[in-house]
Amino acid sequence: MIKYNLICKNCDNSFDSWFGSSKEYDKLKRLKYINCYRCNSLNVGKNLMTPSVLSSKNIKPEISKNDKNIEVKNIIKNYKKFIKNNFEYVGENFAYKARLIYYDNKKKSKGIYGKASVEEIKKLKEEGIETELMPWSSEKDN
Numbered sequence: 001m002i003k004y005n006l007i008c009k010n011c012d013n014s015f016d017s018w019f020g021s022s023k024e025y026d027k028l029k030r031l032k033y034i035n036c037y038r039c040n041s042l043n044v045g046k047n048l049m050t051p052s053v054l055s056s057k058n059i060k061p062e063i064s065k066n067d068k069n070i071e072v073k074n075i076i077k078n079y080k081k082f083i084k085n086n087f088e089y090v091g092e093n094f095a096y097k098a099r100l101i102y103y104d105n106k107k108k109s110k111g112i113y114g115k116a117s118v119e120e121i122k123k124l125k126e127e128g129i130e131t132e133l134m135p136w137s138s139e140k141d142n
Contacts, residue, residue: 002018002020003016004018005046006045006047007046008039008044009044017034040121080134086110087113094114098116098124099124
């Protein structure tokens with residue numbers, strides 16, 4: 001297994017990903033299976049990495065990692081609450097409803113949220129329709 005730090009050349013998002021080998025990374029890149037989770041761009045490449053060496057000076061207590069996880073979950077929970085209170089849920093019809101709103105001349109519609117496949121999101125962006133991906137888990141997972 002090999003871990004690469006990847007960077008999206010469209011939105012400058014940096015993230016880590018594991019691969020079976022460097023050849024596996026090359027194969028997935030060639031087949032266009034590697035994309036940015038934030039903007040869904042395929043324009044992703046390897047970033048410069050430094051090896052991770054453990055010493056007693058740079059070992060952080062596990063509590064800080066847990067605190068960060070709780071903080072991120074709370075931020076996502078607040079975003080979800082805001083979205084539910086201010087946007088209309090359209091379920092699986094997200095791509096269809098997004099097009100209706102985008103091509104409507106009146107543009108007085110309330111914002112929407114719902115479910116769409118990666119391919120649908122890609123097509124919406126190609127049409128100039130702005131969308132955002134949001135991690136969404138059920139309430140019982142939190």
